[in-house]
Amino acid sequence: MRAPWLVLLLVCGCTSPLSALTSERTITVDAQRFLLRSREDAGRDVDRVASALSTATPPLSVWGGLEQSVTVHVLRDHEELERAVRRPGFDWLRAWARYDDVMLQAPSTWAPAQEPLVELLTHELTHCLMFQRSGGPDDWSKRGIPLWFREGMAVWTAKQGDKYPTLEDASSWIAQHRDLDAFKDGEALSQAWSGPVYGIAHHAFAFLVRRYGQDAVTALMARMKSGQSFHDAFTGAVGLTPRLFQKDFETYLRLKGFRDWARPVGRPPKTLRDVLPER
Ligand SMILES: [Zn+2]
Structure with missing residues (x-):
């Protein structure tokens, strides 16, 4: 017999979408390090995010730049993003930033062009920068x-x-x-x-x-x-x-x-x- 907790897990789909992001790539822009995590089949989206980061990062220098490396989780679609950030009903949401990571809805599902993706990444990385420059890994949200x-x-x-x-x-x-x-x-x-x-x-x-x-x-x-x-x-x-x-x-x-x-x-x-x- 299947364990009860496993049945519960399968019924409500409680596993975080982040656990499916098993592919990793590291990039460095202006000495700032990024880890991109995605599904194995997200190659084109990852290429676009990597390219966008090279343009999205320099504007952060106005505030002194990031203090820590940032992980960008590329999620397959909007539904996975809402589940990952636990914010159901935010139809307009495309990304969510914390101290040292960004949850990003795969650009192929909302941004045919690069410009809005670059702007969104600068926006989200500014959040990371502000959290990093206002607190530490354990108290940034307080x-x-x-x-x-x-x-x-x-x-x-x-x-x-x-x-x-x-x-x-x-x-x-x-x-x-x-x-x-x-x-x-x-x-x-x-x-x-x-x-x-x-x-x-x-x-x-x-x-x-x-x-x-x-x-x-x-x-x-x-x-x-x-x-x-x-x-x-x-x-x-x-x-x-x-x-x-x-x-x-x-x-x-x-x-x-x-x-x-x-x-x-x-x-x-x-x-x-x-x-x-x-x-
Ligand atoms: Zn924001």
Whole structure:
């Protein structure tokens, strides 16, 4: 008779899809090491991922690059990805990053061209980099880093901003959904509202970099690496609490501060009288 646990395993398909990835290839890009794991018959997908990594890795240097090697698991299709990351119902998900590995849906099932694959890999590797530079292998997930910062940094680094709502769209979305908080509840809202939530994250991170500089982001990660929570590290590195930063950014969106970029500081906005021809 078959052992009961084996029957259970066969019925619910509980084995992780990662156990089927028995083929391995190692590559090095700019002294950063990657291990690609895949099924034995995934040759073309693995070739594409290896090629994409050579373009996807250099942009990470803006934050000092990866500190550890990263394993990329190439999963056969979307269903295997959802099972591997235990996130059912995230139809738009194509990859998932942790401290030193990335789960990736085989590009042949969603990306006929290389460009979106390169962007996605830069995005996911930015997550790995942020986790590595904010913690160690055992405590990287315990800093309380909110979705807006994680995704904003990844979208910004991968230059994917044009894939998400514009500042005007983000401003309208916030005005129409005053009962929702994309900063505090980003995680929960991202399943149904991934576009607006990622768009707001991107614009908030870009606002942070423009106003406080890339060094503030590097300092924030270093403070977390020394054990501080995101809240305390942000407050120390940026000079105000994350909540005040959010208020500031939301005011900028509400007042559409982004429209008035050409007006020198101190000069009042033009009135109708200024722009109408004289009678
Ligand atoms: Zn992401």
